[in-house]
Amino acid sequence: MEDLVAKAALVLALGIAAQWLAWRYQFPAIVLLALAGIAVGPVGSLLHPVEDFGPLLSPVIALAVAIILFEGGINLQLRELRGTAAGVRRLTLVGAPLGWLLGAGAAHWIGGLSWPTSAVFGGILVVTGPTVIAPLLRQARLDRKPATTLKWEGIVNDPLGALFAVLAYEVTLALDAGGNGVWGALAHVLLGAVLAAALGVLAGLGIAWAFRRGLVPEFLKAPLVLGTVLASFALANAYVEETGLVAVTVLGLTIGNARIAAFEEMRRLKEVLATVLVSGVFILLTATLDTGTLLVLDWHHLLYLAAVLLLVRPATVLLSLAGTGVPWRHRALLSWIAPRGIVAVAISGLFGAKLAEAGHADGALLVPLSFAIVLLTVLLHGFSLRPLARLLGLASAEPPGLLLVGANSVTTALAEALAAMQVPAILADTSWQRLRPARHAGLRIYHGEMLSEVTEHHLDFANIGTVLAATENDSYNALVCSDLGPEIGQTAVFQVGPEEPGSNPARLAHDLGGAVPPAFSPGLHVLRDRLWQGWSFQKTRLTEKYDAAAYLADRADEAVTVLVVRQDGRIQIARDEQAAEKAGIGDIVLALVPPDATGRRRRGGNGGAP
Template identity: 30%
Template sequence: MLTLDLALILSGILALGIGAQWLGWYLKQPSILFLLLIGIIIGPILGLFNPDEALGDLLFPFISLGVAVILFEGSLTLEFHEVKSHGRVVQMLVSVGVLITIIIVSVAAYFLFDMDPKIAILFGALVCVTGPTVIVPILRSLRPNKNISNILRWEGIIIDPIGAIAVVLVYEYIISGGSGDHALLVFGKILLVSILIGLIGAYILAQLFKRHLIPEYLRNVFALAYVLLLFSISNHIEHESGLLTVTILGVALANWPKFEKEDLLDFKESLSLLLISVLFIVLAARLNLDSLMSIGIPSLILLAVVMFVARPISVWTSSIGSRLKFNEKLMISWIGPRGIVAAAISSLFAIKLAEYNLAGTEYLVPLVFVVIIGTVLIQSLTAKPIGNLLKVRETSDNGVLIIGSNPVALKVAQSLKDSGFDVIMAHNNYTNISRARMEGIKTYFGNPVSDHADRHLDLVGFGHLFAMSMDRELNTLCEINYRHAFGKKNIYRLRYNDDKFKNERQDRNEYWQSPWLFGESINYGKLASMIANNAKIKITNITDNYSYEQYRADNKNYVALYMIDKSGSLKIFCSETGENIPRGTKIISLVIEPEDKKKVPNEKPSKTGQKKLKALAEKEKKIDD
């Protein structure tokens, strides 16, 4: 009966955790907020779940192994060349900015709660880290300009593993004794054991993968077992060195030449998502509300120091000599939510440090939770109004994600880029994607609906999707996959020559049908034929003296692509576009001018054109390895 009850409890927690992840996705808010709130509700508030009683002796190993996997997965994303490639401000934020935050927060915690200096420094290290899981949802809601979104996004990605390393190093120093020759000797042994096992372990795993001694279907689970085994061996050799070992292992593999880590990252991200969903509810359920209430006003003062003192000083110092404007610095200073690393590691360390009797250890978990919930909740709710006040928000999500890399897609992408809109072309044809990249267009080479795309496609500020690939199944998958992110009305599909108008079956599944891009009568063949006949991109202003009706009368061979309204927002011509185009609108069209006009078939190009189109279609369908 006990086993059945425990199974029911664990499966219920897993269901709640995945439900919280879905709620975060659906509401476009950081999921960590819902995970922690659910844990607090079913734990200390309602008393439905007591992790210590339910899990017993399994609680500590579960938390330890879970944190080990999370740290390894995070450190596996730290590529040193990426730190250098994202600008001086990002480099400063993840180095000097981290030190400034740790110092200021540590001093504040020391004086407000009479903490042991070592515990205060550990707390400062814990709350210096933001993270992509909490930053990206806020950015998608805020829609800041490019300067702000790029800095905040890449800071969150890079600082996650760097902050984890800082936290683990401080922790290892504390458990070594913290002072004196003996303590330094113990700390040195921990570092030596961790570095040796981590680097040797990385070399062995890299060689096993490189020499294909591990079959493809075993690689992910083999790596998981390997990481947990090294974690346990390191702890056995030198007490509490395992976390640093797996962190070093991850960083080494992330920077190992030609190490194929993408499939490993996909698996580890799925596993981390599962662990986080359960772990955070368990950790929040262990929270003592009495201890949380007892820190009351001082905890709010500390939260204010984190948000209004440490963060602004860190940002202002890191942006010295940059081209950031005053209002952009203010916006970056305001956005700094704390996330996964702080919540996961603080609870584990609080358990482990309890035996050391250091003043302030009991404050670690409640203070970290106050900072996480406070920063995420306050900044999520206020990001939009503050962005409007500082005038750093984009008027709308004007960016366009184009699925496909054929000549028609390239022509449309060039036009959008020339009009000042962000464009990304995503496809798995290397030759065509390379051609687009040489034209100065942002590209993504790979499957646009893969886990890899989720990690690498920066879609902050993007609000439209053009499904233009000649692979119809890929178009459909992308339409479904991005429907929630962009909204049904902002996803468009280009019609091809053999596409039929909506039939009876399509009418029954109208929810999944996207508007026809550029109009129901426009197809790929017509556009490609026009391009082959030297069609040009033409910009026309609709004014009081020149109406849309006159424009249509003056241009016989044209296709209206999109328009830009008075506010600078992008509007797409599609099968649902009406005839009323307001004055003050700019229309961008593909037009064959009278002097270059040739006979352009409505559906079929010339014989020469047909051969060219057939060759292009075959080339696009061929995927380069």
């Protein structure tokens, strides 16, 4: 037992470490998770999941997949489909069956698999998987429309692919028995899928009804939802295997669109849980690999894998999206990006063994083939998504910028200074009138309410790395920072200081709102007065001849560091004066300086700017 606990802890630690490294160095997380699993499994022999976890491995993976799909479903907002509904509908309703048929045909005619095995594996390959798509989209910073399409396809097609595999397997058994029960098998599977979907809808509506009427206390809401997910999964699977994936996906979709008060808290909890499960399960599955697993594949199988990537996926996308009006650049991206993940491997392990037991010997090839396609797509798509998206103009090449919430003389002057530095910044406000100076100056603006659900569909948060809330209402600033903190990162949200420090009721707790940087601690009124008196935002690029020490010695004592723009374009708002001291060669320091300091610089020359 102690050994099992230690290995479970090792898996969790490796998963978290891989996710952190991926975030820190902007690397595809799924690639690092795969490498971690291979390192402790077939290479290091520290982990042997089948032997270590025994009969617990399959049910643990199955339940983890159920929770992951539920978390994906809860994030599917119907309002996201605005402008992408046609593409999503075609890729799921037309593309999924078409991909099944094309994949099965390629498996038989190119891979040399029997028709029963080809039909099952063709269904499995429909699964593109949120476990892989979600980490890739998080780091690629794709435009909203292709990102939404990939997310919906990945989540919706997971249960569809499992359903196709079940359908093919049941028909295979019926044909093996003489063919008399084919229609009965089809009806059984389809009825199971319908009942599973109905179960998901009813369970979701029941939870929403109970929450709205206050029948469940706050501390029991998340546990109740989690228990309902697992119960729905088990009940659906008890009638037809793998239809539980349909039930949990529909359950998540129903709850996610029910507009219940506790939705955000649940969504964040499930997101944390799903991240941990994705990390752990992917490491466990890749750790089960051994050199012999992949060595059973011959050149026919390798040719088939190439056909899946280069023929089946492009043909599926191009044929299913024909006549939809989806831009060609979106089609080109979708034709290439279709990584497979946990669900494909898990289903392959289940049906591969069953086909082999039923007398179809090549069913044993499903596991090595699925691992091969997962590794291939994870590596190829993980490394190519961002470059391809940039090449097609579907992802921002510039570093994440600064979002300034609240248009006034201070934020407008700061936005102008950042624009002069070619640093991306967006000035947002609910008043068109207050945005007028920024509009006349040609600055990037957003006219809308930051706390509205509509904002996330019009403002691309993938291109925002830092937030400064600078309205005159400290309570509103705190709400904006609290709302955007989980999206942007708690350490990247800031707000201006209150007008009357120590007496503002908005700051009820230390975990509400954002940090107050020294440059903005005096409050908007003081900062406006300083600008009226001639203070200005001054930029200085540090060089080998004019480093941080020389800059600080030459700067006016009253000046205060606002932010530092690193060489790679990252924006770091100064939390203290050490930010300027730690600035390196090539970094740009932006400071708020008094009027008599502008001409005081002797060595910087034009503020040291390039």
